Amino acid sequence: MSNVTEEPREPGPEAVARAAALTKTAVEALPAGRLAGQLDLGRPLRIKLGIDPTAPDIHLGHTVVLNKLREFQEAGHQVVLIIGDYTARVGDPSGRSDQRPMLDPEAIDANAETFMEQAFKILDREKTEVRYNSEWLKMESDQLFSLMARPTVARLLERDDFQKRMAAEEPISLLELVYPLLQGYDSVAIDADVEIGGTDQKFNLLFGRDMQSSFGKELQSVMTLPILPGIDGVKKMSKSTGNYIGVTDPPEEMFGKVMRVPDANLKEYWQLLLSTDPPAGAGPNEAKRELGRKLVERFHGADAVPGAEEHFNRLFVRHEAPEDVEDFKFGEDPAHLPALVAGAFGVSRSEARRAIGQGGVKLDGKTLPAEPLDYPAGDLDGRVLQLGKRRFRRLVNGA
RNA sequence: GGGGGAGUGCCCGAGUGGUUAAAGGGGACUGGCUGUAAACCAGUUGGCUCUGCCUACACAGGUUCGAAUCCUGUCUCCCCCA
Incomplete structure (x- = not known):
């Protein structure tokens, strides 16, 4: 189909190179080649990331996408960080095998507050447009109906997680079904050019294009990034499974948690968090220590590093009691x-x-x-x- | 509106009248090994005034010498038909 939103000409080699650099760590960038075309437009792009503040803290898993935003930011693009204060109430079904509990507004607001603070440990505050999606999602029902009029149920049920849940005879709430519409409408509301998310967000991200299309907007391109496994090395890092390293974890704890990451996931951690491979020739122990040092430095400053490592050595290498015991x-x-x-x-x-x-x-x-x-x-x-x-x-x- | 199925310990899940604090698995915890990794081995995993006692199998009540298991009601959930 001929689409007005497709770029009129082939992007120049320079734009192609920039696109390649930005998508280096991505799993997918869709539609293929689209980003290069967008970069060739010569204007700052609007890069969207939506985060639902369902838990009060940002962990390293979140930082994978935030780092990508930072890259865009440094390349002169406009980052739009959407705090999903409204969508958090609905609950994103992505990757879930069960229903999310509904959160009460007070908790969400409190979470949103700390979330943002923590996000600015990575993003440049001055260059970030922060929006709360209650701003446009708290709508009249006729408006909501107009959102719901376009997509079909079959289309919404296509997603993998729903298929699995239906097969297992597990419940799917109507709210969950509608979730992608809301997230997609965020893209409409802020005129997103690019939306970023984890691979588990692929359906939602692509659905944003459908929503933009039904509102006659330019279609965003989407970029999916790998999901960081938790420190158990198995499940996705998340607060609720307790396998996370929070950006506000104290230095000692942060370092200790890094040391507990399974060797098998070490390379992944280096790549996703530091965008490089572990130092060649370093054994797993040393590579892990170095990762710990770098992360403590990033979130707590270089001064915090020696203390954190010494704490670890004392407790777990020498098996001594910590300096300050309660x-x-x-x-x-x-x-x-x-x-x-x-x-x-x-x-x-x-x-x-x-x-x-x-x-x-x-x-x-x-x-x-x-x-x-x-x-x-x-x-x-x-x-x-x-x-x-x-x-x-x-x-x-x-x- | 009709029909069917289900609610068990942190989670999953067996158990359909007594030897069941409740199989099995997962997770977690403890000890061993070790690099707080993985793998592996052993043990623990309701509470307490602990060789015993108390509380527990959605909730409330009932039958019985005795119930997670039977009956009644309530609540919650799932599926199918309409």
Whole structure:
């Protein structure tokens, strides 16, 4: 079909080269060749990224796309960051095998706030247009109907995740079905030239083109980027699965989490987060350390690096207690160990008993035997109680 | 509107009157090995005043010597037909 939005002429070699550079780390850029044509127009493009603030923190997974935006920004294009305060209420079905809980507006607003702050650790604040999609999605129903009039249900159901859910006889809410319309309308509202997202967003991104088309707008091109796996190396990094590294994680934690990433995912991490390969010749341990250093430096500054690494060495290489151990005041004399452990670490007494029985409780680094359970308070005062490998409390006799 | 199916421990999932705190798997935790990687081995995984007691199989009530298992009602969910 002849399309008015297609570029009138072949893009010049210079534009083609720039497009190639920008799509280097992308999985797909569609339609093929379109970006080069857009770049050839000689004007700043409007680059859209939508983020639904369903959790309060940005993690490294988000930074993959944010880094790409930054690249566009540095190339002189206009980045439009859409905070999906409205779509967050609907819930994006992408890659989900179950329904998302609906979030209440207050939580969303709070999340949106921190989200933006954190996004500017990567994006240039001055050059970013931030929009909340409630601005245009809080619409009258006739307007909503006009949105819903175009697409067909069959078209919406094409997507993979829905197919799977239907096959498994799992529910799909109407809201989820409509989600792509809303995201697509974002593109209409801000006149997006390019929309970026993870590969799991492909359907939504492409659907944005359908929406633009039905509103007689120029069609955006879309770019999908690889999904960063979580530190379990298996599932997509996300807050809800707990396999994430948050950009606001303290340096020690950030470094420690990086060290826990499976070797198999190391190369991927380097490529997606630093856009390079791990240093040649470096073993996995060193490559991981270097990754940790670079990330801590990026989000906390170079000053934070030595401390973070030393903390790691101390705890996990030398198996020593951390420098600053939180105090736990206890009052009983003699102190009953299960009660002490339960109180100090917030576990149940049964759990504490089990841990003691399994040799998981240490005092000043020495494993405590299962036998005596009561200790004179004086013998414990000031000493460090340890549960497992990484939980520590300094005992303080508060009686 | 009609018909069918389902709700079990963190998750999935077995269990259809007693030996079931509830198989199995996943996850998680502890110990071993180690590079806090992976793989592997062993153990643990409701609570407590712990050789015993209490609470648990959607919720409420009932039958029974005894129920997650049977009955009644309530709630929630899924599928099909219309």
